[in-house]
Amino acid sequence: MADPASFSDQALSVFAFAVYHQLESGEPVSAVARRDQAGHQASQEGVAELQERGMATVEGDRILFTQAGQEVVQRLAQALRAAA
Template sequence: MADGTTNLSDKALAVFAFAAYHQLGSGQPVKSVIRDDGQGHRADEAGVAELQSAGLVEPGAGEITFTSEGLTFLSRAIEGMRTAGLQS
C-alpha cells in the first residue's frame, strides 16, 4: 500500500467516495472517475495532487485513473463501509 494513506485529506478521500458510490450503485468495478462531469461534480485539484503524490491515482486531462494501490485502497474503503455497522 502506498505511504501516507492514513493521512489523506477529506478532499482526497472524496475522490474515493465518488468512486465507491458508482461502484456500489452499479455493481461494476470502477477503475477511474471523471474529473469534471459538467454538472457541478468536480474533483478538487489539491486532493487529486495529494492522491497522485501518494501513488494512488494517475490523473489525466478528463479522468482520474486509480493505480493498483489505489484500487486496493478503494476495495478496502468499500469493505470498511460494508462492515462498519457490524462491529461493536
C-alpha cells in the same frame, strides 16, 4: 497498502466518489471523471495528493487509479459495507 486514515479529506472525497460508483454499479471502479455534467468536480488538492502518493494519474478529464489506489477503493467499500 496505504492506510485510508492517512489521506486528507480532499483525497478521501475522490475515493468516496469512486466507492459510490462502485457500490451503485456493482462493478470495480478504476477511474472517475474529474468533472461531471452536473457541475461537480474533484478537489484539485485531493487529486494532486493522490498523484503525489502514487494512487492515481490524470489523463484529460479522467482520474485513473493505480493498482494501489484501486486497493484503497476496495478497502473503503468493504469498510462501508461492514459499518452498515
